[in-house]
Amino acid sequence: MDGGGEVNQPPPKKKGIVFKKRKSDMVFIDSEPDKDGVVQLEDLSSFIVKQDKLHIFENDRDGSLVWDRRFPFNVVADEVVECISDISRVDEVGDIGVDQFLQVLGFRLAFIGHSQEKKHKKAVLETAEDVVLREQLSSKETALTELKKKFSDVEKER
Template sequence: MKRRRAEAGGSGKEKVIDLTGAKCCGKEVSLQDVKDFTEKHRKLHGYCGEDDLTSVWSEHFPFSVVAEEHFQSKTDFELIETVDDVTRAQFMQVYATRLLCLSRYDELKAREEAEKKKEEGLFVQKTLELERKLKVASEQLAVKEKEVLEWKAGIESLKGKLQKLDKDKTDLEARVVELCVEKKEVETSKENHSYAMLEIGFERARKQAEFFYPDLKFDKLDPIKVVHNEALVDDDEVDLEGGGDHDP
């Protein structure tokens, strides 16, 4: 915002002029850009004191003397006087405009180069960052590959153990079958042995009975039969009928 007094004939109060919408060559003018421009060129447009009188920025530099001695010869004066004031003014306009064009070109070029350098710096920084990340990723990948190899070795070891366990299982199943057969044989042998012992004991009892009672006949005695309902029958028949007067 820029403030100024009202023009002659006004109320005399301060008037606020809004420059935020001002445009130059169709482009909006930023007041911050104007301020930055003047701040950067303040030294170039001023004077630096009287320490060095040979400096063209010295406040005591003799511009008119230098121009008189080195840039204003008689021939130059005569050349300038041959043209009128309007022509000289037009020449200054052309010259000043061309200088403005050249200075603007150099300014934009310098900004472009600075922007390129900035982008190159960012590109280098990003490249370094990507290289660092790539290095970290490569290291992590190497660790993962090592872990995968270890897992594969572990899997192969487990496969070997599983095959051994399967073989042991097969051997144990075969052994169980063998033990079942042996058990069956032992049970059968035990049962046969029991019958043999029963028959031997029965035969001893029968001989002792014949010794005490020689007149009785013991031919119909059977070691595997029982007396049931006044008859000599097999033990299985009594179990099927249920009950009985015998003692197993």
């Protein structure tokens, strides 16, 4: 070879990246591993399945759904969403301004989505706890009613 280079060189190592084997079936999302920040690995695959339903396009529809391949996005945007003053505002800001706005908007949407997900998971857990507490209350009320009846029977016998 010209230049004296080696043919069988190993690929360059990436600095700063550490690969570790996962020892747990949980992923910690927040900085502290608490109840709200723990995600089970099986929930991640569930997340992907749910997201696929929102990201795919369907072929067998009449074009009236936004998930249909034949939905007229451009026609709706041109005739319903945009107006001349909006177009001129975007032109004034320019491409870089629009790019920056989309970055901010994307991060805000990600934050809102994550916050809503945590809120809904908490509500589901609280609802499950409510059911358990209602069952416990019902059983205690039943036991209390039985004890009151026994007490009244004992009082009658005296």
